[in-house]
Amino acid sequence: MRKILEMNQPENRYKHVYEWKGKGGKVIGLISNYVPEELFTATDILPFRITGSWRENVQHAKVYRPENSCGFCNHVLESYLAGEFDILDGIVAADIDQDVVRLLDVMSYLKRIPFIYIVHVPFTNRSELNYRYFANELKRLSQKLCRIGGKEITDDDLLCAIKLHDEIRGLLSAVYDMRKREHPPVSGEEVLRLISSVCVMPRSEALKELKVILPYIRTRKANLKSLSPRLMIISDMLDHPGYLDLVEATGSVVVMDDMDLGSRYLYLPPANGEEDPFLSLATRYLKRHGSARMATWGEQADQIIAWVNEFKVDGILGLPLAWCYPHQYRIPYLVFRFDQSGIPNIFIDREYHLSNVGQLRTRIGAFIESLMKEGKKWT
Template sequence: MEKGHTMRTPEQIAEQCEQIALDDHLGEVTKWREETGGHAAGHLPVYTPREVIDAAGMLPVGVVGSGEMEIIRGDAYFQSYICHLPRSVVEMGLTGRLDSLDAMIFPATCDVIRNLSGMWKLLFPEKLVHYLDVPHNHDPEVGGVFYAGELRRLAKDLSKISGVEVTDDALRTAIEKRNESRRLMRKLFDLRSDSPEKVPTSELYVLMRAGFQMPQDAHDALVKEYYEAALASSRPEFDNARVVVIGSFCEQPPIGLIRTLEKAGCYIVDDDLLLGAHFILDDLELEGDPFTTLAKSWFDHARSMPSRFVPDEVKGEYLVQLTKKRQAEGVIFAAPSFCDPALLEQPMLQDALERAGIAHTSFKYAENNGQFHPILEQAGTFTDSIKLWSEAS
């Protein structure tokens, strides 16, 4: 913070972030393009290694749908039993809201996102559409080699648009910079867990989501500013229940839903909202072939999530450990309706929580939900039950 400048409050920073994050016209991206003349590449949830896009000289833009806008044309492309995210993404595409993107990357997440990649090819033949496969074979010589090759293919595709070749050095630099961004985000997650009253998830969320539309340096600066402001803040501490929210890694809940959970007496101390932004857990190494480094990160440094197959994984173990690490008193399963990955995973996670004696509750949402009263009631009852009847109480 430069001398003479008044330090902004966390609320002020969050307000700025919310405007950027929920702008379904991607105004920030358009502004960046006008200022720099650069190219931008959109990526669908859940995880895309943004380092490759950085190294190709492009702006990575997270396309996570929008619950705010009216869906007029998008609904005509999907049956009622398909989740909401692709409807809003198609709506954004058909109404020109994604015109600032030169490419769209569809990472292997589920059958809907996968088929959406083919729809994009049919609907927007003039745009680069890249389906990014991820490896389910975890042998570095087999799945690792394949995935490194996939990332090279992505680099080549993006270079065709930007005219910038993805060299090993450029990619290493991008990894180093993303390591720094991840460190900042980890620090902020830890602060939220240590002092959840200082970092409400509704603020952390919009801060993270703004990063999906902003250049990395500018966003890192915002994160630092928010961290300092939150640390210095003196918000009152309530006797809330510490909870982990899980299942919202792809289609995002409306911000009102996150606020409703807070209003119901929850301190959300960890979550999988916008998982791509905090999917890689550690610093990635800077030695050796950078494509191999990124490929290895999928196996060795990534968070457990339903779209990632891990051969020896004990389902739910990660969630149990996370709950303990964050000293959470319960878990809330908040999954989008019709989300196969989250809903098929959920019974396995619930079994693990039962075995570990961790309280949990669940509900479903769609990104355009507008009524939160039933969720307020349910979450309120859950926090009451934790506070009144859990062993810790």
């Protein structure tokens, strides 16, 4: 289990990339959960989840971006300028917010990587027109991937890729179900490590690893400082496991999350029986919640509240990324819905890299203390 948990550490992150490239394969970096990995797998391209530099200093990125802008984008650009992504054959992102679009504008201008592409995601999923538009966007992307991978995508190829990724999500969902236990088998930090590692591995290999470790996880009890209070974490673009380690080391257990590299990655609506696999894929991805610029705030709040009851959550801890305005705009609505449902909650801004640890520990500790004074909600 340790092997897969450490795969997305900075020193191991590109191990599979170099191995894949050594066999003559192509690798493309992905930004956003709205870009379907299945398209890349179907063309024998390794989809590699982009992670920014975890170092504090982003002096090179500051030349192209203001400091008071999205920390994730700044740190990704710093990695790009440092040459960490030079081994990639391309980078694909969804236009989930304008900071990401501007990030790819800079990458396109600098021309260090041959293929930079932005997938347009409709702002809503209210009509069939939205799904069909997004399906056409995915078809346009697949045509470009075919040229890079040197392989045409057939419906059978895409259906096989969908089956593979659904099986991975099913195994990860089984891990999440085990977190409902009074003593979860995995900590919140370990879950983040697990999912972020899956996202940088060849998915067929990730599936094999998950099948091997799942029986062990079923019998395991996580090494935790405390089994209460039970927290849910809400955050975007959080890929540094140190944040969840900090939360749990302060005296709590993270039993659920609403994060990109968490529940949003694995909880995808089931296939709807569409004959066109592109339309099926577009419908499933567009129905998922996550991006603050999507008109799905209500569905997101409903799902989080349902998870609070299902996972017996005592409180919600939001860790929004500082200077990420679209996600900041959504917070008052979520707070209103949680307060309305009687769910204790707090939102504390954070940087992308792990920093301000002392301040975070104090504020998180105060929230945990307030939950402990209220007593256990669940029996």
